[in-house]
Amino acid sequence: MTSLSAMETHHHENQIHPGRIPHWRLVCNPGLCTQVVQSHHFEGHGTEDSPYVVGWLDSDPRNPYNWSLPRRALITCCISASSFAASLSSSAYTGAAKEVEQLFNVDTEVVTLGLSLFVLGFVVGPVLFAPLSELYGRQPVFISTYGTLAIFNAGAAGSKNIQTLLVLRFFAGVAGSSPLTNAGAQIADMYGPRLVGLAMSTFIIAPFIGPALGPIIGGYIGQNVGWRWVEGFLALFTGAMWLLGTLFIPETYAPVLLRKRAQTLTKASQPRRIYVRTFAAQKGLRFGSSELMTMLRCS
Numbered sequence: 617m618t619s620l621s622a623m624e625t626h627h628h629e630n631q632i633h634p635g636r637i638p639h640w641r642l643v644c645n646p647g648l649c650t651q652v653v654q655s656h657h658f659e660g661h662g663t664e665d666s667p668y669v670v671g672w673l674d675s676d677p678r679n680p681y682n683w684s685l686p687r688r689a690l691i692t693c694c695i696s697a698s699s700f701a702a703s704l705s706s707s708a709y710t711g712a713a714k715e716v717e718q719l720f721n722v723d724t725e726v727v728t729l730g731l732s733l734f735v736l737g738f739v740v741g742p743v744l745f746a747p748l749s750e751l752y753g754r755q756p757v758f759i760s761t762y763g764t765l766a767i768f769n770a771g772a773a774g775s776k777n778i779q780t781l782l783v784l785r786f787f788a789g790v791a792g793s794s795p796l797t798n799a800g801a802q803i804a805d806m807y808g809p810r811l812v813g814l815a816m817s818t819f820i821i822a823p824f825i826g827p828a829l830g831p832i833i834g835g836y837i838g839q840n841v842g843w844r845w846v847e848g849f850l851a852l853f854t855g856a857m858w859l860l861g862t863l864f865i866p867e868t869y870a871p872v873l874l875r876k877r878a879q880t881l882t883k884a885s886q887p888r889r890i891y892v893r894t895f896a897a898q899k900g901l902r903f904g905s906s907e908l909m910t911m912l913r914c915s
Contacts, residue, residue: 637678642866643755646866646867647876648877649884650678653673653676653678654881658670664890667890667891667892668881668889668892669893670881670892671874671893672870680806680873681806683806688807691802691866694860694865695861695865696819697857697860698795698858699796699799699819700826702765702793702823702826703822703824704829705734705769705792705830705850706731706735706738706789706792706830707826707828707830707834708849709731709734709785709830710831710834711830711834711835711837711838712835713727713730715843716781720778727778730781730782733789734788735789737786737792737793738790738793739793740790741761741792741794742796745761746797749798750869750871753867753873754805754865755865755866758794761791761792761794762792762795762854762858765792765794766851768785768788769847769850770848770851772788773845796823801869802865802868805870874893875893878891878892878893
């Protein structure tokens with residue numbers, strides 16, 4: 617009976633369809649566990665000395681590699697659009713540089729600092745956001761930093777002096793570096809060797825188009841409605857991309873997803889059982905206890 621039950625469970629697991637979980641649930645609940653996951657017997661005994669080892673199941677609907685191609689393409693487009701908006705913010709400022717120079721009565725070199733400091737922020741940001749995305753996941757880093765980018769752009773639009781404008785531009789650059797830093801990692805989280813090159817080439821266009829179109833868009837807006845609306849447009853645009861990303865880009869980093877799955881299973885287990893996940897499982901592989909690379913206990 618036990619053998620037959622195990623065979624039926626294994627057959628049921630293989631029938632999981634990758635697109636079965638609604639997209640909004642992927643976005644809202646990174647630690648989502650389907651009934652199949654909850655009933656699956658992971659390797660181990662659930663004790664402190666021999667915890668259950670959590671990994672991906674066959675055709676696991678929460679594994680980003682198993683998402684449908686349209687779903688991954690949608691997420692890739694959202695990631696690319698957010699990167700485009702961030703890179704556009706760097707150069708659109710220059711379209712209204714003359715007006716800023718006249719308004720604040722400063723030299724051209726000082727006005728140019730608004731561009732230089734923004735790009736300097738692109739250098740500082742990755743030092744913070746790349747490791748944070750490895751610890752806490754891509755999604756929370758994107759939501760917090762991209763929203764901050766929109767806020768700093770809005771603040772720059774209301775600047776009363778050149779000092780405030782330059783400081784806000786720098787911090788906007790720091791926050792805006794997040795999508796440029798983590799977008800490539802998000803794409804690698806979703807695509808295997810066959811498609812990752814195509815997806816990456818689609819994304820990489822965005823950071824190059826943004827700086828090219830920025831002066832044109834900024835110059836047009838600046839000449840017609842003033843330099844403050846250049847920053848105002850950037851605030852609205854990045855705000856819209858933040859909302860788009862928040863609604864449509866789920867967590868993609870496998871170690872974080874498995875850690876949250878282990879936490880969910882540990883909390884839901886009655887009587888209490890301990891679940892852990894492995895860094896080795898991030899590639900969708902299943903390892904025996906003798907092959908575990910690292911364990912992270914979930915309390």
